[in-house]
Amino acid sequence: MPHYAQLVMGPAGSGKSTYCSTMAEHFKVIKRNCLVVNLDPAAEYFDYPVALDIRELIQLDDVMEDEDLQYGPNGGLIFCMEYFLKNMEWLRESLFDDAEEDSYFMFDCPGQIELYTHLPVMKTLVEHFSNWDVRVCGVFLIDSQFFGDPSKFISGMLTSLSCMINLEITHLSVMTKVDKLSKNSKKELRKFLDPELQNLILAEMCDTYHDKKYRKLTEALCQLIDDYSMVRFVMFDRSSENSINVLLQHIDTALQFDEDQPVKVKDYEYDDEDDRCDVNERD
Ligand SMILES: Nc1nc2c(ncn2[C@@H]2O[C@H](COP(=O)(O)OP(=O)(O)OP(=O)(O)O)[C@@H](O)[C@H]2O)c(=O)[nH]1
Ligand SMILES: [Mg+2]
Numbered sequence: 001m002p003h004y005a006q007l008v009m010g011p012a013g014s015g016k017s018t019y020c021s022t023m024a025e026h027f028k029v030i031k032r033n034c035l036v037v038n039l040d041p042a043a044e045y046f047d048y049p050v051a052l053d054i055r056e057l058i059q060l061d062d063v064m065e066d067e068d069l070q071y072g073p074n075g076g077l078i079f080c081m082e083y084f085l086k087n088m089e090w091l092r093e094s095l096f097d098d099a100e101e102d103s104y105f106m107f108d109c110p111g112q113i114e115l116y117t118h119l120p121v122m123k124t125l126v127e128h129f130s131n132w133d134v135r136v137c138g139v140f141l142i143d144s145q146f147f148g149d150p151s152k153f154i155s156g157m158l159t160s161l162s163c164m165i166n167l168e169i170t171h172l173s174v175m176t177k178v179d180k181l182s183k184n185s186k187k188e189l190r191k192f193l194d195p196e197l198q199n200l201i202l203a204e205m206c207d208t209y210h211d212k213k214y215r216k217l218t219e220a221l222c223q224l225i226d227d228y229s230m231v232r233f234v235m236f237d238r239s240s241e242n243s244i245n246v247l248l249q250h251i252d253t254a255l256q257f258d259e260d261q262p263v264k265v266k267d268y269e270y271d272d273e274d275d276r277c278d279v280n281e282r283d
Pocket of ligand 1: 010011012013014015016017018019040109110111112176177178179180236237238
């Protein structure tokens with residue numbers, strides 16, 4: 001049996017650590033096992049039990065205090081992650097050597113966006129997962145506050161897309177902090193999740209461009225994303241058990257977790273019919 005992993009990624013402050021602690025709590029409630037691993041060498045406080053901490057290998061503070069290296073916080077973090085890249089065996093030995101069959105892991109990643117778009121660390125980690133028989137699903141978080149208007153929506157989609165293209169793994173995009181939204185804002189946001197309304201909104205946006213060049217570019221990008229059903233967003237409201245369940249079910253499906261289980265895990269129920277629209281079912 002393989003192991004399973006969620007690689008929890010996303011820009012700084014998008015809610016990765018909070019997501020991990022919410023999910024860890026939920027796993028406890030539904031009586032499933034899950035180990036949360038901190039991969040952020042700068043993190044200090046955790047709301048979840050940390051099964052393994054990258055800071056046992058390297059800490060950002062130590063790197064920044066090193067007089068020879070003289071790194072600031074961002075360069076220091078990249079240095080830490082490159083060090084991690086050279087020491088992947090540490091992860092294997094600490095985590096997987098003694099792990100029970102079909103263990104489930106969640107990896108709380110740092111927020112530097114370049115880690116997901118062009119640096120080799122995450123890509124290498126994913127390649128190692130494959131060698132270690134760990135099935136992985138990328139969970140890419142974006143703060144729902146960034147979806148206020150169509151241009152931000154496109155930019156969020158492209159950020160998630162570039163991570164997906166870079167890592168080449170099953171990938172789910174998640175809108176976080178939905179609990180902070182008013183009912184009306186939530187309704188407005190849902191429009192971005194409905195492919196037909198999305199097209200209308202984007203068409204409207206394209207009309208506002210003064211420069212024809214940008215209009216054409218935006219249209220082409222939207223068409224591309226639509227044609228390939230490339231980016232789907234799932235809303236994540238941490239205050240709703242139902243919302244957490246719906247998201248976990250999507251991740252389980254992506255990981256083919258259910259298929260491997262001798263007894264099927266309990267199906268979720270939709271409290272609210274609207275929750276069915278949480279994902280763009282476009283395949
Ligand atoms: N209301 C609400 N607040 C959230 C949620 N997720 C995160 N936050 C808040 O957003 C801030 C950042 O959350 P974190 O979980 O630390 O975000 P992160 O992505 O781990 O941040 P970095 O590791 O620094 O990149 C904190 O103040 C959280 O309390 C959420 O779902 N709802
Ligand atoms: Mg964090």
